[in-house]
Amino acid sequence: MKIDALTVTLRPRTSWEAIELGMALTRHYAKIIWASWLVFTLPVLLLAHAVGWALHRWWIAGLLIWWLKPLFDRVPLYVLSRATFGDIPTLRQTLQAQRRWRGKWMWSYLSWRRLGPVRALYLPVDLLEGSTAERARVRRQEVGSSIYGISLLMTLMCGLFSIVLQLGLLGVALLFVPNIYLKEVFDHAGAVLKASPWWLSLIINVTSWLVMSVIEPFYIGAGFGLYINRRTQLEAWDIELTFRRLRTRLTQAASMLICLLALGLAVVPKAGHAYAAQASANHPTQQDADDDDDADEREPPAAEPKKLPQIFGDQKADDASFRQAVQRAYADPTLNPKRKIVSWKPRHPAPEKQIDLPTGRGPDLSGLGSWIAVTGKFILWGLLAALVIALALTAKRWLPWFRDGLLREKTGESESVVRSEAPAAAPLPNDVPVAIRRLWYGGRRREALALLYRATVDAMVAQTHVMLVPGATEAECLRASRRLTGSEDRDAFARVVSMWQYAAYAQSFPSTEAFESLLIELMQRFAWGPVGAVAGPMVATR
Amino acid sequence: MNLDIAQPLIPMTGAELTERAAAVREEVGKVFIGQADVLDQILIALLAGGHVLIEGVPGLGKTLLVRALSRALDCGYARVQFTPDLMPSDISGHAVWDPKSEAFTIRRGPIFTNLLLADEINRAPAKTQSALLEAMAELQVTIEGESVALPPPFLTLATQNPVEQEGTYPLPEAQLDRFLLKVLIDYPSHADEKRMVTAVSRGSASEFDLSQIRQVVRPQEIVAMQLGTAQTTMDDEVIDYAVRIVAATRKHPGIAMGAGPRGSLALVRAARAQAVLAGRDFVTPDDVREIAKPALRHRIALAPELQIEGQSTDTVLHALLAKVEAPRK
Numbered sequence: 001m002k003i004d005a006l007t008v009t010l011r012p013r014t015s016w017e018a019i020e021l022g023m024a025l026t027r028h029y030a031k032i033i034w035a036s037w038l039v040f041t042l043p044v045l046l047l048a049h050a051v052g053w054a055l056h057r058w059w060i061a062g063l064l065i066w067w068l069k070p071l072f073d074r075v076p077l078y079v080l081s082r083a084t085f086g087d088i089p090t091l092r093q094t095l096q097a098q099r100r101w102r103g104k105w106m107w108s109y110l111s112w113r114r115l116g117p118v119r120a121l122y123l124p125v126d127l128l129e130g131s132t133a134e135r136a137r138v139r140r141q142e143v144g145s146s147i148y149g150i151s152l153l154m155t156l157m158c159g160l161f162s163i164v165l166q167l168g169l170l171g172v173a174l175l176f177v178p179n180i181y182l183k184e185v186f187d188h189a190g191a192v193l194k195a196s197p198w199w200l201s202l203i204i205n206v207t208s209w210l211v212m213s214v215i216e217p218f219y220i221g222a223g224f225g226l227y228i229n230r231r232t233q234l235e236a237w238d239i240e241l242t243f244r245r246l247r248t249r250l251t252q253a254a255s256m257l258i259c260l261l262a263l264g265l266a267v268v269p270k271a272g273h274a275y276a277a278q279a280s281a282n283h284p285t286q287q288d289a290d291d292d293d294d295a296d297e298r299e300p301p302a303a304e305p306k307k308l309p310q311i312f313g314d315q316k317a318d319d320a321s322f323r324q325a326v327q328r329a330y331a332d333p334t335l336n337p338k339r340k341i342v343s344w345k346p347r348h349p350a351p352e353k354q355i356d357l358p359t360g361r362g363p364d365l366s367g368l369g370s371w372i373a374v375t376g377k378f379i380l381w382g383l384l385a386a387l388v389i390a391l392a393l394t395a396k397r398w399l400p401w402f403r404d405g406l407l408r409e410k411t412g413e414s415e416s417v418v419r420s421e422a423p424a425a426a427p428l429p430n431d432v433p434v435a436i437r438r439l440w441y442g443g444r445r446r447e448a449l450a451l452l453y454r455a456t457v458d459a460m461v462a463q464t465h466v467m468l469v470p471g472a473t474e475a476e477c478l479r480a481s482r483r484l485t486g487s488e489d490r491d492a493f494a495r496v497v498s499m500w501q502y503a504a505y506a507q508s509f510p511s512t513e514a515f516e517s518l519l520i521e522l523m524q525r526f527a528w529g530p531v532g533a534v535a536g537p538m539v540a541t542r
Numbered sequence: 543m544n545l546d547i548a549q550p551l552i553p554m555t556g557a558e559l560t561e562r563a564a565a566v567r568e569e570v571g572k573v574f575i576g577q578a579d580v581l582d583q584i585l586i587a588l589l590a591g592g593h594v595l596i597e598g599v600p601g602l603g604k605t606l607l608v609r610a611l612s613r614a615l616d617c618g619y620a621r622v623q624f625t626p627d628l629m630p631s632d633i634s635g636h637a638v639w640d641p642k643s644e645a646f647t648i649r650r651g652p653i654f655t656n657l658l659l660a661d662e663i664n665r666a667p668a669k670t671q672s673a674l675l676e677a678m679a680e681l682q683v684t685i686e687g688e689s690v691a692l693p694p695p696f697l698t699l700a701t702q703n704p705v706e707q708e709g710t711y712p713l714p715e716a717q718l719d720r721f722l723l724k725v726l727i728d729y730p731s732h733a734d735e736k737r738m739v740t741a742v743s744r745g746s747a748s749e750f751d752l753s754q755i756r757q758v759v760r761p762q763e764i765v766a767m768q769l770g771t772a773q774t775t776m777d778d779e780v781i782d783y784a785v786r787i788v789a790a791t792r793k794h795p796g797i798a799m800g801a802g803p804r805g806s807l808a809l810v811r812a813a814r815a816q817a818v819l820a821g822r823d824f825v826t827p828d829d830v831r832e833i834a835k836p837a838l839r840h841r842i843a844l845a846p847e848l849q850i851e852g853q854s855t856d857t858v859l860h861a862l863l864a865k866v867e868a869p870r871k
């Protein structure tokens with residue numbers, strides 16, 4: 001890794017500053033990151049919806065897009081990993097890199113690691129370092145040990161941002177609804193959520209993808225920033241970089257020194273040394289013209305003076321005297337310092353147990369502690385297994401909860417609390433007039449009028465397509481009946497309501513003639529009859 | 543002016559009851575312009591024998607309403623401005639030494655009237671506020687250990703200002719529960735305000751001419767109307783509906799504290815009066831629903847999250863009423 005090619009300034013950073021650095025990098029290379037992202041994810045989005053459409057389960061498309069996030073994360077990671085070292089990839093290179101990576105590490109990231117909370121931190125470790133599985137595991141521990149919590153918080157924050165953006169995007173639609181229709185919209189929202197039509201799933205999926213497209217590159221960028229910072233801490237990149245720059249400057253100085261040496265040696269009539277000095281004398285002009293940033297490119301010419309024959313000539317030194325010099329050097333006590341320590345030690349040491357007793361320490365419980373730890377570990381694993389089994393056995397109960405969403409569950413629960421106290425009305429019979437007459441002439445006049453009222457309300461609802469709340473009273477039904485097209489229909493409905501109110505609440509029943517007259521009129525008006533024998537929506541049961 | 547309560551009363555029912563109620567509404571409506579709902583709710587409280595807490599900014603005609611009502615009903619009225627230094631005895635009365643008779647005599651306070659306007663009740667401390675409790679609940683006042691009955695009909699109209707809460711003493715829940723209805727009074731519409739200004743500025747006087755209000759009911763008849771209202775037919779299904787509404791306030795997720803059984807009683811009483819005012823001698827679920835908000839809004843406490851979101855009790859009650867099934871069988 002050419003850390004001297006880094007385009008960012010390395011310095012000791014806190015983890016939050018590292019996250020900010022990653023975000024800044026993402027913003028800096030936004031064009032190539034989001035272009036690659038769109039080109040890579042858009043076809044997947046379409047493909048996922050094609051699958052959802054084929055299976056008639058649009059939510060599958062949303063789930064697929066969400067599940068494949070680690071695959072998409074490779075796009076910004078590749079761009080950042082290259083651009084940070086000065087090699088900004090093109091769109092083609094980025095996409096080719098995805099193909100080149102193939103399924104590397106993706107099986108784990110798309111299966112058991114999919115819900116891993118620090119994916120943004122571990123992805124660079126696995127994908128960029130190219131380690132084996134065992135080595136990568138150790139590296140993940142090294143890199144993530146001290147910044148796991150920060151990384152987890154970052155994941156949570158990005159998740160929250162995603163939720164807020166998603167809700168915000170869906171809420172934007174409400175801004176375009178005129179205030180006068182807002183109440184109706186909210187009233188119908190529950191029904192729409194319950195029905196879950198395909199277009200709602202499509203909107204949710206597309207907004208999810210949009211939100212993911214906004215947040216995910218920043219998330220990966222932040223994780224990459226943490227990763228770079230952590231490696232800087234572990235491997236002292238900043239210090240190494242400082243030394244490298246120092247070396248570059250010293251190399252230049254050394255070249256100048258060699259140049260001067262060559263000039264000095266030029267006065268000595270030795271051909272070999274003169275050649276070396278001449279070779280070195282060509283560099284200063286070129287080095288003066290270059291700036292510090294090109295130090296690496298100058299490295300090969302600068303290394304030439306290091307060749308011993310060029311500097312010292314072909315004449316060999318005396319081997320024997322060199323060996324002696326080496327032996328003297330190794331014998332130098334400062335090179336390999338040794339220290340002699342003298343202390344007293346009992347010849348027959350007492351057993352350890354006898355020594356421990358007077359100190360008052362308790363018995364050695366380390367074995368018991370180990371036993372408790374192992375037992376506890378197995379118990380916890382057992383509990384976990386039991387929990388998993390219990391969840392699997394009760395899946396039928398909680399799976400629908402996940403499928404339908406928390407909101408719907410809550411709404412249903414609160415409604416059931418309220419509704420449970422009122423006995424549910426029986427569904428309308430197939431042949432309403434016959435059932436009403438049976439009740440009326442059977443002496444159950446109140447039930448007959450109740451059925452008449454309910455059937456009339458049902459017919460009105462079917463014709464006007466209004467949605468009546470469970471708590472709709474007679475007055476509200478009357479208001480809703482204003483949408484009936486015919487004035488005779490409205491009058492008939494009002495008469496039914498009046499007759500029902502007087503009967504139900506004032507115990508004032510109409511005469512049989514008045515009842516029959518109204519019933520016959522309603523039968524003609526709403527085409528009541530047995531199911532299949534009449535046309536119209538009236539026979540729809542509640 | 544005061545009623546001899548020893549005389550047995552015949553409840554006023556049927557058409558006479560509804561006609562008299564309509565007549566009172568018409569007379570008071572001559573001067574109390576643009577607040578028809580408020581007037582209806584005050585009359586409902588009167589017919590149901592309850593008391594009213596009115597919440598609204600100053601200058602919306604609350605005193606005018608009481609004066610007009612007292613004229614139409616031929617009742618006495620008193621107005622007490624509640625202040626932080628108001629003492630209970632300032633309202634109920636106290637014993638004074640009479641040098642002539644050389645004995646203590648009871649000097650009755652302003653509470654001994656038919657219509658009591660307790661203006662800005664939340665400006666008085668809890669001790670003074672609670673002095674009204676006995677009067678409102680039991681229609682009697684204890685002075686120097688002696689219980690004195692209040693003259694029927696007795697209607698307390700307490701007002702409080704929704705703004706300027708500094709230095710006020712919010713009414714405790716027990717006191718709030720004594721009010722049959724909490725009425726919200728808002729600014730009149732442009733047309734109504736214009737009509738009101740025209741009516742006032744027509745003459746030389748700076749306020750309404752109350753002489754145009756006819757006396758249509760006597761105090762004795764009001765009590766008869768109250769008895770008649772209490773006998774208005776209310777089907778079991780409708781009572782069940784009212785109780786279910788109140789019970790639902792205890793289980794609704796947005797309500798931290800629901801209404802108690804007194805709320806059910808108040809709702810049923812108010813619904814009966816609502817039916818009378820609607821010209822019927824029987825109560826329908828619509829009557830219950832119509833009066834549910836004024837009867838319950840001061841008996842429930844919203845959950846903190848809804849308060850933070852700025853939701854009102856009326857909004858929550860509206861949602862609750864939509865969920866409680868109306869009787870249809």
